[in-house]
Amino acid sequence: MTEQVLIPHPAAACAAVRVVVARAQLGPTGTALRFEYRLTGELGRLATPKRVAPRRAEGLWERTCFEAFVAQSAGDRYYELNFSPSTEWAAYAFEGYREGMRPLELDVPPSIRVAETAGELRVTADVELGALAGAGWPWRIGLTAVVEDRTGGRAYFALRHPRAVPDFHDAAGFVFSLDRSAR
Numbered sequence: 001m002t003e004q005v006l007i008p009h010p011a012a013a014c015a016a017v018r019v020v021v022a023r024a025q026l027g028p029t030g031t032a033l034r035f036e037y038r039l040t041g042e043l044g045r046l047a048t049p050k051r052v053a054p055r056r057a058e059g060l061w062e063r064t065c066f067e068a069f070v071a072q073s074a075g076d077r078y079y080e081l082n083f084s085p086s087t088e089w090a091a092y093a094f095e096g097y098r099e100g101m102r103p104l105e106l107d108v109p110p111s112i113r114v115a116e117t118a119g120e121l122r123v124t125a126d127v128e129l130g131a132l133a134g135a136g137w138p139w140r141i142g143l144t145a146v147v148e149d150r151t152g153g154r155a156y157f158a159l160r161h162p163r164a165v166p167d168f169h170d171a172a173g174f175v176f177s178l179d180r181s182a183r
Helices: none
Strands: 004-008 017-026 032-041 065-071 078-083 088-094 111-116 120-128 139-148 154-158 176-178
Touching: 004 139, 017 139, 017 154, 017 176, 032 065, 032 078, 032 139, 078 120
Parallel strands: none
Antiparallel strands: 004 017, 004 154, 017 032, 032 120, 065 078, 065 139, 078 088, 111 120, 139 154, 139 176
């Protein structure tokens, strides 16, 4: 599966970020969905959360965080998955656009791996498919990132920005299609 370049929202970009690319695919065993994100740029100018023990956490989108929105092939239901460079994570289910939000219970917490060099941050997350079983194939996916700089400014990256203000929940941004056979 080829990497997808995430586009900065024109109203909220960050000069310290050269590029953010992402990939979504079934993991090697076919029982997990793998998300890979690679941010390159001047990482010293960015606010990257420090590593902590992996755990569910709230408000991850308020700082540097990588996200995926997974929608059914038809209908309004979707899931939001957040992966922080801290290795914290969050998962939510929605009945419709920003409606009926509830925590998505996962049988197994996501496995999150982080690698960082002076100019590159990589975050890879594997999510077991069981919790997403209600989504019919193919899935429509929105790959996104929130990047905070050291001054507190935030930039928003996505495959597509359908609104004048950043809004990752807009299904018009779920433009990546993933079929069950994609590995």
